[in-house]
Amino acid sequence: MPSDTAEWAVQILVFIIVAYPIVGGLAFIVSSFYYHVFSEKREMPRYLQHGEPFVTIFVPAHNEESSIASTVHYLASQINYPADKYEILVIDDASTDRTAEILAQLQDELPTVRVITVVQNCGKAHGLNVALAYANGDFLLSNDADTKPNPDALWQYMSYFERDGGHNVGAVTGNMLAANRTTLTAQAQQNELNSIIGLIKRSQMSYGALFAFSGANTMYRKQAVIDVGGWHAEQPTEDISIAWDMQQAGWRALFAPHIRFFLDVPERLKALVKQRRRWSSGGIYVLLSKGPKLLRHPVANFRMMPVILDYGISIVWSFLYWISMALFLLAQVYFAVAQNWERFWHNWYMVGIFVAIQMVVGLIQLTTASYYNDGGKTLKYIVFAPWYMLVYWMVNTWTVVYEFIPTVANLNLS
Numbered sequence: 001m002p003s004d005t006a007e008w009a010v011q012i013l014v015f016i017i018v019a020y021p022i023v024g025g026l027a028f029i030v031s032s033f034y035y036h037v038f039s040e041k042r043e044m045p046r047y048l049q050h051g052e053p054f055v056t057i058f059v060p061a062h063n064e065e066s067s068i069a070s071t072v073h074y075l076a077s078q079i080n081y082p083a084d085k086y087e088i089l090v091i092d093d094a095s096t097d098r099t100a101e102i103l104a105q106l107q108d109e110l111p112t113v114r115v116i117t118v119v120q121n122c123g124k125a126h127g128l129n130v131a132l133a134y135a136n137g138d139f140l141l142s143n144d145a146d147t148k149p150n151p152d153a154l155w156q157y158m159s160y161f162e163r164d165g166g167h168n169v170g171a172v173t174g175n176m177l178a179a180n181r182t183t184l185t186a187q188a189q190q191n192e193l194n195s196i197i198g199l200i201k202r203s204q205m206s207y208g209a210l211f212a213f214s215g216a217n218t219m220y221r222k223q224a225v226i227d228v229g230g231w232h233a234e235q236p237t238e239d240i241s242i243a244w245d246m247q248q249a250g251w252r253a254l255f256a257p258h259i260r261f262f263l264d265v266p267e268r269l270k271a272l273v274k275q276r277r278r279w280s281s282g283g284i285y286v287l288l289s290k291g292p293k294l295l296r297h298p299v300a301n302f303r304m305m306p307v308i309l310d311y312g313i314s315i316v317w318s319f320l321y322w323i324s325m326a327l328f329l330l331a332q333v334y335f336a337v338a339q340n341w342e343r344f345w346h347n348w349y350m351v352g353i354f355v356a357i358q359m360v361v362g363l364i365q366l367t368t369a370s371y372y373n374d375g376g377k378t379l380k381y382i383v384f385a386p387w388y389m390l391v392y393w394m395v396n397t398w399t400v401v402y403e404f405i406p407t408v409a410n411l412n413l414s
Helices: 002-018 020-040 068-077 099-109 124-132 153-162 184-205 222-227 238-248 269-295 302-337 341-374 377-413
Strands: 055-061 086-093 113-118 139-143 147-149 169-178 217-221 252-263
Touching: 002 020, 002 302, 020 184, 020 302, 020 341, 055 068, 055 124, 068 086, 068 099, 068 147, 086 099, 086 124, 099 113, 113 124, 124 222, 124 238, 139 147, 139 153, 139 222, 153 169, 153 217, 153 252, 169 184, 169 222, 169 238, 184 252, 184 269, 184 341, 184 377, 217 222, 222 238, 238 252, 238 269, 238 302, 269 302, 269 377, 302 341, 302 377, 341 377
Parallel strands: 055 086, 055 139, 086 113, 169 252
Antiparallel strands: 139 217, 147 252, 169 217
């Protein structure tokens, strides 16, 4: 009997790994539905009852001459929060373009703006840690130089820290949407942002944990940041790393789907691949460096167990995808040379069935995510879904495989 049970467990695990896009997609749909129905409306932002705490807005900037003025002006004039209750702290991270000149002008004309100049560029995490020492607020909004939150974002974020149990909340991350939609690559990412942010983070909140904060716009409790030692500069992605650090330390991490912010997304495939390589490297680094510590205490870290399992399987599946792709193509060449057309076309039929099921699940996922996010208004972008599902998924799996060995080597050296 034990051997039969073990055999069944192995078969189920193999099936989950092989059919991960389908099984994972269905799991995200079901769990996000649970969160949307039972938790989302109850957790909507509400007006503050005990005044407005002072907030420091961090704006990291490295060569951001094209966007920094617009972003800072927006934060200084369009945010619905008392002007004497927040400050804007721009971190000029050794910019070599006109960013410093623009910031000097902004500092002269906007009293809420202060500028910190970092002489040597050591990355975003280092800049945030430097700014931490100068922040007057007990709450910190990390806001990228090309990102604009909705006008009510500050008090909406603060409402999550104020409510019952809010004293355990270390950070709240918002719902990202694409601001630039001028190319096919950018248009298709609207589907991706809906799917990943609008649905997968809802799914993660159904069991109470997050894989990552959004580096573009997240509100932190300063004490929680200090408690985990700040942002870790050695990590490829500081937003993933600090999310795991906070949750391991006992702080709650929350996703606020009704807090929207708009950011510029990569408009060319080359820029997209570069971004995804960094994301993949950061995810692998965090999983391998922090996952074992969490797994040693699965009960205490029970909320993080599904996060570890899901990302671990996604890495295995990424390797399996490219290995099976290579074996499939070799087999097809062999059957074509041997003129075994029955096996040749049979293989294509099986692949077609798998891809068709995957596409149906993906379309359901994207449609559901659009309904959750804005009542279906972004369904018009579903015309770009085939590009997203057929190209973006391959880009993401390729970057995981490509970055795995260098990330492991970097982990061993650090």
